[in-house]
Amino acid sequence: MTIVVGHLATPEGQEALRTAVTEARERRVPLVVVTNSKRPVDECKAETDELVSRLAGEVEVRVELGTGDLAEDLIRTATSTVADLIVIGLRKRSPVGKLILGAGAQRILVEAPCPVLAVKV
Numbered sequence: 051m052t053i054v055v056g057h058l059a060t061p062e063g064q065e066a067l068r069t070a071v072t073e074a075r076e077r078r079v080p081l082v083v084v085t086n087s088k089r090p091v092d093e094c095k096a097e098t099d100e101l102v103s104r105l106a107g108e109v110e111v112r113v114e115l116g117t118g119d120l121a122e123d124l125i126r127t128a129t130s131t132v133a134d135l136i137v138i139g140l141r142k143r144s145p146v147g148k149l150i151l152g153a154g155a156q157r158i159l160v161e162a163p164c165p166v167l168a169v170k171v
Contacts (some may be wrong), residue, residue: 062139070137080110121154
């Protein structure tokens with residue numbers, strides 16, 4: 051069993067990561083962080099190496115390189131790891147924007163093989 055989270059440099063991505071680390075620590079399960087492969091490999095490797103070393107004392111962490119479709123990557127990873135939880139970040143929206151959830155978040159909520167925890171900043 052695991053907790054799965056996408057690694058994004060956005061404020062909502064960082065909040066999702068913080069929440070996922072807390073959940074993994076409290077549940078005593080590994081954390082799988084899915085990265086965005088649309089960025090240069092060297093940039094992703096340096097960032098994920100830093101992430102793994104920063105989290106090493108807190109939780110067991112594994113990083114997986116995504117394909118660029120974060121929703122698909124999170125669903126696939128959650129399925130293959132028999133995840134306990136997927137953590138996603140959402141940004142605050144205007145009253146009209148609240149009627150429309152982002153396509154990726156909506157897909158994760160509908161297709162996830164496990165519960166999804168949505169956190170907002």
